[in-house]
Amino acid sequence: MTDPLASAARTRLENLVCSMESAEQVIVALLAREREALRAGCRLAANAVHIRVNDAARLYLSAIAAAKVSLSALEPILPEAPQVLDSRRSAFGAILRIELATLATIRMATDCAETGLADDDGAEPITFAL
Numbered sequence: 001m002t003d004p005l006a007s008a009a010r011t012r013l014e015n016l017v018c019s020m021e022s023a024e025q026v027i028v029a030l031l032a033r034e035r036e037a038l039r040a041g042c043r044l045a046a047n048a049v050h051i052r053v054n055d056a057a058r059l060y061l062s063a064i065a066a067a068k069v070s071l072s073a074l075e076p077i078l079p080e081a082p083q084v085l086d087s088r089r090s091a092f093g094a095i096l097r098i099e100l101a102t103l104a105t106i107r108m109a110t111d112c113a114e115t116g117l118a119d120d121d122g123a124e125p126i127t128f129a130l
Helices: 004-039 043-074 081-114
Strands: none
Touching: 004 043, 004 081, 043 081
């Protein structure tokens, strides 16, 4: 026979992970849209998407806060709960670092192109002999 308390705790943990994953997916999708807008030269659209990224980040932080509050109730029943949540958070952190680095690179390239620093003026590139 299954313990109804453990079953309810497991369901709660799954719901918390699901809400974190949903917020993560929204953030990653919005970052992709922001990159696309920058690549297309639509800085205004990229800025508009960036505002939505900030909103999604707040949603993610709310999901993390809810998970932390629930941990005090879940941990006595499911001792693995903190590890499950930390693992999920760490995995997303790794993905987010890559996504943000890619976005920063595209922003820098876009800024260089807009300010005329890009190497498209037909001049010979500078080379250094070692």
